[in-house]
Protein backbone atom coordinates (compact mmCIF):
# COMPACT_ATOMS: atom_id res chain seq x y z
CA UNK A 1 0.00 0.00 0.00
CA UNK A 2 1.74 3.23 -1.12
CA UNK A 3 0.69 6.82 -0.39
CA UNK A 4 -1.56 7.12 -3.42
CA UNK A 5 -3.26 3.79 -2.69
CA UNK A 6 -3.70 4.79 0.97
CA UNK A 7 -5.25 8.12 -0.09
CA UNK A 8 -7.99 6.46 -2.15
CA UNK A 9 -8.74 3.89 0.57
CA UNK A 10 -8.94 6.65 3.17
CA UNK A 11 -11.32 8.74 1.02
CA UNK A 12 -13.70 5.74 0.72
CA UNK A 13 -13.67 5.28 4.53
CA UNK A 14 -14.16 9.00 5.15
CA UNK A 15 -17.06 9.15 2.65
CA UNK A 16 -18.75 6.13 4.29
CA UNK A 17 -18.60 7.87 7.65
CA UNK A 18 -19.76 11.21 6.21
CA UNK A 19 -22.76 9.65 4.45
CA UNK A 20 -23.71 7.48 7.44
CA UNK A 21 -23.57 10.47 9.81
CA UNK A 22 -26.03 12.32 7.54
CA UNK A 23 -28.48 9.42 7.28
CA UNK A 24 -27.75 8.86 3.58
CA UNK A 25 -26.89 5.15 3.93
CA UNK A 26 -28.50 2.49 6.10
CA UNK A 27 -26.66 -0.38 7.74
CA UNK A 28 -25.69 -2.58 4.80
CA UNK A 29 -26.99 -0.82 1.72
CA UNK A 30 -25.27 1.64 -0.55
CA UNK A 31 -21.84 1.51 -2.15
CA UNK A 32 -19.07 4.03 -2.68
CA UNK A 33 -16.31 3.96 -5.28
CA UNK A 34 -13.49 6.06 -6.67
CA UNK A 35 -11.43 5.45 -9.80
CA UNK A 36 -7.72 6.20 -10.03
CA UNK A 37 -7.70 6.56 -13.82
CA UNK A 38 -3.96 7.05 -14.01
CA UNK A 39 -3.26 3.65 -12.47
CA UNK A 40 -6.43 1.88 -13.65
CA UNK A 41 -7.50 0.99 -10.11
CA UNK A 42 -11.09 1.16 -8.94
CA UNK A 43 -11.61 1.35 -5.16
CA UNK A 44 -15.00 0.21 -3.83
CA UNK A 45 -16.70 -0.63 -0.55
CA UNK A 46 -17.00 -4.35 0.25
CA UNK A 47 -20.31 -6.19 0.12
CA UNK A 48 -22.38 -6.58 3.30
CA UNK A 49 -20.42 -4.29 5.62
CA UNK A 50 -21.72 -1.16 7.35
CA UNK A 51 -20.15 1.95 5.82
CA UNK A 52 -19.11 3.43 9.17
CA UNK A 53 -17.19 0.34 10.33
CA UNK A 54 -14.77 0.03 7.41
CA UNK A 55 -11.01 0.13 7.72
CA UNK A 56 -8.63 0.96 4.82
CA UNK A 57 -7.64 -2.68 4.16
CA UNK A 58 -11.33 -3.63 3.80
CA UNK A 59 -11.67 -1.49 0.66
CA UNK A 60 -11.66 -3.75 -2.43
CA UNK A 61 -9.54 -2.82 -5.46
CA UNK A 62 -10.59 -3.86 -8.98
CA UNK A 63 -9.57 -2.96 -12.51
CA UNK A 64 -11.74 -0.36 -14.33
CA UNK A 65 -13.99 -3.19 -15.60
CA UNK A 66 -14.68 -4.38 -12.06
CA UNK A 67 -12.44 -7.48 -11.94
CA UNK A 68 -11.06 -7.87 -8.43
CA UNK A 69 -7.32 -7.19 -7.99
CA UNK A 70 -6.86 -6.86 -4.23
CA UNK A 71 -9.19 -7.89 -1.43
CA UNK A 72 -9.01 -8.93 2.15
CA UNK A 73 -9.75 -12.56 2.92
CA UNK A 74 -13.49 -13.09 3.36
CA UNK A 75 -14.55 -9.85 1.67
CA UNK A 76 -15.69 -9.17 -1.87
CA UNK A 77 -16.50 -6.06 -3.88
CA UNK A 78 -19.98 -4.58 -3.60
CA UNK A 79 -22.53 -6.43 -5.74
CA UNK A 80 -23.08 -3.13 -7.61
CA UNK A 81 -19.49 -3.03 -8.91
CA UNK A 82 -20.68 -3.56 -12.51
CA UNK A 83 -22.89 -0.47 -12.32
CA UNK A 84 -19.96 1.62 -11.04
CA UNK A 85 -17.64 0.28 -13.76
CA UNK A 86 -20.22 1.05 -16.43
CA UNK A 87 -20.67 4.63 -15.17
CA UNK A 88 -16.90 5.26 -15.34
CA UNK A 89 -16.88 3.95 -18.91
CA UNK A 90 -19.80 6.22 -19.89
CA UNK A 91 -18.47 9.34 -18.13
CA UNK A 92 -14.71 9.83 -18.59
CA UNK A 93 -14.92 13.05 -16.54
CA UNK A 94 -16.24 11.19 -13.48
CA UNK A 95 -13.91 9.61 -10.90
CA UNK A 96 -16.31 8.92 -8.02
CA UNK A 97 -19.74 7.26 -7.65
CA UNK A 98 -22.01 7.09 -4.62
CA UNK A 99 -25.05 4.83 -4.67
CA UNK A 100 -27.43 4.90 -1.70
CA UNK A 101 -31.03 4.55 -0.62
CA UNK A 102 -31.39 7.98 1.03
CA UNK A 103 -35.01 7.96 2.23
CA UNK A 104 -36.62 10.98 0.52
CA UNK A 105 -34.85 10.46 -2.82
CA UNK A 106 -35.67 6.75 -2.71
CA UNK A 107 -39.33 7.55 -2.02
CA UNK A 108 -39.34 9.59 -5.27
CA UNK A 109 -37.65 6.62 -7.02
CA UNK A 110 -40.31 4.22 -5.73
CA UNK A 111 -42.98 6.50 -7.14
CA UNK A 112 -41.13 6.91 -10.48
CA UNK A 113 -41.35 10.64 -9.80
CA UNK A 114 -38.39 12.81 -10.85
CA UNK A 115 -37.20 15.39 -8.32
CA UNK A 116 -38.40 18.24 -10.50
CA UNK A 117 -39.69 21.70 -9.72
CA UNK A 118 -39.54 25.28 -10.96
CA UNK A 119 -39.90 26.46 -7.37
CA UNK A 120 -36.39 25.81 -6.02
CA UNK A 121 -33.53 28.05 -7.21
CA UNK A 122 -30.73 25.73 -6.08
CA UNK A 123 -32.16 22.69 -7.88
CA UNK A 124 -32.45 24.77 -11.06
CA UNK A 125 -28.86 26.01 -10.91
CA UNK A 126 -27.18 22.81 -9.75
CA UNK A 127 -29.26 20.16 -11.49
CA UNK A 128 -31.13 21.90 -14.33
CA UNK A 129 -34.30 21.76 -12.22
CA UNK A 130 -34.58 17.98 -12.47
CA UNK A 131 -33.13 14.76 -11.15
CA UNK A 132 -34.59 12.13 -13.54
CA UNK A 133 -35.64 8.55 -12.79
CA UNK A 134 -33.97 5.81 -14.85
CA UNK A 135 -36.17 2.83 -15.79
CA UNK A 136 -36.06 -0.18 -13.46
CA UNK A 137 -33.04 -2.46 -13.79
CA UNK A 138 -32.16 -5.63 -11.90
CA UNK A 139 -29.95 -4.89 -8.86
CA UNK A 140 -26.40 -6.21 -9.11
CA UNK A 141 -26.38 -5.88 -12.91
CA UNK A 142 -25.31 -3.19 -15.37
CA UNK A 143 -29.00 -2.89 -16.38
CA UNK A 144 -29.54 -0.60 -13.39
CA UNK A 145 -28.19 2.24 -15.55
CA UNK A 146 -29.41 1.16 -19.01
CA UNK A 147 -31.42 4.39 -19.22
CA UNK A 148 -28.47 6.67 -18.41
CA UNK A 149 -27.60 7.27 -22.08
CA UNK A 150 -30.52 9.70 -22.35
CA UNK A 151 -29.34 11.67 -19.31
CA UNK A 152 -25.58 11.93 -19.84
CA UNK A 153 -25.56 15.53 -18.66
CA UNK A 154 -26.94 14.54 -15.24
CA UNK A 155 -24.66 14.08 -12.26
CA UNK A 156 -27.39 12.63 -10.07
CA UNK A 157 -30.11 10.20 -11.17
CA UNK A 158 -32.73 8.11 -9.39
CA UNK A 159 -32.92 4.37 -10.03
CA UNK A 160 -36.57 3.30 -10.27
CA UNK A 161 -37.82 1.23 -7.29
CA UNK A 162 -34.33 1.36 -5.80
CA UNK A 163 -32.41 4.50 -4.85
CA UNK A 164 -30.03 7.23 -5.97
CA UNK A 165 -26.74 7.43 -7.87
CA UNK A 166 -24.49 10.51 -7.61
CA UNK A 167 -21.36 11.16 -9.66
CA UNK A 168 -18.46 13.55 -9.18
CA UNK A 169 -14.94 14.42 -10.25
CA UNK A 170 -13.99 13.15 -6.78
CA UNK A 171 -15.70 11.70 -3.71
CA UNK A 172 -16.17 15.07 -2.02
CA UNK A 173 -18.24 16.21 -5.00
CA UNK A 174 -20.24 12.95 -5.29
CA UNK A 175 -21.01 12.93 -1.54
CA UNK A 176 -21.96 16.61 -1.61
CA UNK A 177 -24.34 15.95 -4.50
CA UNK A 178 -25.89 13.01 -2.65
CA UNK A 179 -26.66 15.23 0.33
CA UNK A 180 -27.94 18.24 -1.64
CA UNK A 181 -30.29 16.14 -3.78
CA UNK A 182 -31.61 14.33 -0.70
CA UNK A 183 -32.21 17.73 0.95
CA UNK A 184 -34.02 18.94 -2.20
CA UNK A 185 -36.22 15.80 -2.21
CA UNK A 186 -37.09 16.35 1.44
CA UNK A 187 -37.92 20.04 0.96
CA UNK A 188 -39.99 19.32 -2.14
CA UNK A 189 -41.91 16.59 -0.34
CA UNK A 190 -42.76 18.91 2.57
CA UNK A 191 -43.52 21.82 0.26
CA UNK A 192 -45.97 19.72 -1.76
CA UNK A 193 -47.73 18.71 1.45
CA UNK A 194 -48.11 22.41 2.27
CA UNK A 195 -49.69 22.77 -1.13
CA UNK A 196 -48.60 25.77 -3.18
CA UNK A 197 -44.98 25.15 -4.21
CA UNK A 198 -44.99 28.49 -6.09
CA UNK A 199 -42.88 28.44 -9.31
CA UNK A 200 -40.16 31.01 -9.94
CA UNK A 201 -41.29 33.31 -12.83
CA UNK A 202 -39.95 32.27 -16.29
CA UNK A 203 -37.74 35.36 -16.71
CA UNK A 204 -36.12 34.65 -13.33
CA UNK A 205 -35.60 30.99 -14.28
CA UNK A 206 -33.71 32.22 -17.35
CA UNK A 207 -31.39 34.21 -15.08
CA UNK A 208 -30.77 31.07 -13.00
CA UNK A 209 -29.96 29.14 -16.20
CA UNK A 210 -27.40 31.83 -17.08
CA UNK A 211 -25.77 31.39 -13.66
CA UNK A 212 -25.65 27.62 -14.29
CA UNK A 213 -24.06 28.16 -17.72
CA UNK A 214 -21.45 30.50 -16.22
CA UNK A 215 -20.63 28.00 -13.45
CA UNK A 216 -20.28 25.18 -16.02
CA UNK A 217 -17.92 27.31 -18.13
CA UNK A 218 -15.79 28.19 -15.09
CA UNK A 219 -15.52 24.57 -13.91
CA UNK A 220 -11.97 23.22 -14.11
CA UNK A 221 -11.72 20.30 -16.54
Ligand SMILES: [Zn+2]
Pocket residue numbers: 029030099100101162163
Ligand atom coordinates in the same frame (compact mmCIF):
# COMPACT_ATOMS: atom_id res chain seq x y z
ZN1 LIG B 1 -28.94 -0.21 -3.91
